[in-house]
Amino acid sequence: MEVQVIGLDIAKSVFQLHGLDVDGETVLQKRLTRARLLPFFEKLPPCLIGIEACGSAHFWARELTKLGHDVKLMPAQYVKPYVKRQKNDMADAEAIAEAVTRPNMRFVPAKAPDEQSAMMLHKVRMMLNRQLVMLTNAIRAHMAEFGVVAPVGRGGVDRLLAIIEDDDDYHLPAEARLCLGMLANQLRLVKAQILENDRRVLASARSxxxxxxxxxxxxIGPLVASALVACVPDPSIFRCGRNMAAWLGLVPRQYSSGGKARMGSVTKAGNRYLRQMLFAGAMAVIRRAMQGTRRTWLTRLLERRKPKVAAMALANKNARIAWALMTSGARYREPLDITA
Structure with missing residues (x-):
């Protein structure tokens, strides 16, 4: 019997396959190593392949598509309801094969290498910033053990670094100064890497x-613009701007039943990094709006809502505006001031 659908459960070195025929009957259950996966699919007639959107999924989607197969990526949380009883590789592969055939299933577009590379800039930036905070806190904590403290902020850290470099300073023992010097050198390296990363992100957004x-x-600055271009290569997958805002977790969570609509806080689902960047950009606009004199919808919203609530509303609006600009090809038009 010819295989029509395959559920592929991927991992680092072992892959589980579950194949279905045209009637939905199981005709294939196979376990393959990484080296045998592509040769197996080369011999197989073109079929529908379902994969969970996880680590290395986009790579395998591109490779299997080159072989003529129709590859569909699905969010893992949408596949989970199809898992029967115990969770194992065979059950996961069977659930993937079942989920990929559902007519109402939502799929994830496979990313190109350039799009993944652009998003990697942002992921590396997040890691470097975490390392920067860790190194700064470590230097402050270790020097506080010797009674050396400094004000909060960049100026305070620079003051501590100057003490570390001063061999004549009496506050630090020689062994402690040697260890702190290692941290200081690492801190300078991380700062230089962050500056280089930010330069590349800006170039990516302007390119x-x-x-x-x-x-x-x-x-929406260079960080958000670059991340949007990388994460949403095809905005037409969203029917409207609200759907994209929902994908970013910027819409209220529903607790509705019996015809009664109850809305809670935002869902915080989907792409966490984009949501954080949109919120950070909105907070910058909020600070300017609180200091300005222009009468806009944002200033009126701030009169009855807290700044962070208004920022979340603005982030939601910016996500919808971004979708409109991406689908229509139009340019942003500044709204008129409110006179009433």
């Missing part, structure tokens, strides 16, 4: 016409 248009929106 595309879409990125330049997105940066015209207040609250």
């Amino acid at each position: 595309t016409e879409l990125g330049r248009r997105l940066m015209e929106v207040p609250g």
Whole structure:
């Protein structure tokens, strides 16, 4: 019997397959190593392959597509309801094969290498910033053990670094100064890498016409523009701007039943990094709005809502604006002031 659908449960070195025929009957259950996976699919007639959208999924989607197969990536949380009883590789592969055939299933577009590379800039930036905070806190904590403290902020850290470099300073013993010098050298290296990473992110945002248009929106800077271009290569997968905002977790959570609609806080689902960046950009706009004199919908919202609530509303609005700009090809138009 010819295989029509395959559920592929991927891992680092071992892969589980579950194949179905045209009637949905199980005709294949196979376990393959990494080296045998592509040769197996080369001999197989073109079929529908379902994969959970997880680590290395986009790579395998591209490789299997080159062999003529129709590959569909699905969010793992949408596959989980199809797992029967105990969780293991065979059960996961069977659930994937079942889920990929559902007509209402939502799929994840496979990313190209360039899109993954652009997003890697942001992931590395997050890791470097975490390392920066860790190194700064470590230097402050160790020096506080010898009674050396400094004010909060960059100036305080620079003052501590100057003490570490001063061999004539009496506060630090020689062994402690040697260890702190290692941390200081690492801190300088991380700062230089962050600056280089930010330069590349800015160049990535400016390199595309879409990125330049997105940066015209207040609250969307190079980081958000570059991440949007990388994470949403095809905005037409969203039916409207609200769907994209929901994908980013910027819409209220529903607790509705019996015809009664109850809305809670935002869902915080989907792409966490983009949501954080949109919120950070919105907070910058909020601070300017609180200091300005222009009468806009944002200033009126701030009169009855807390700044962070208003920032979340602005982040939601910016996500919808970004979707509109990405689908229509139009440029951002500044709204008129409110006179009433």
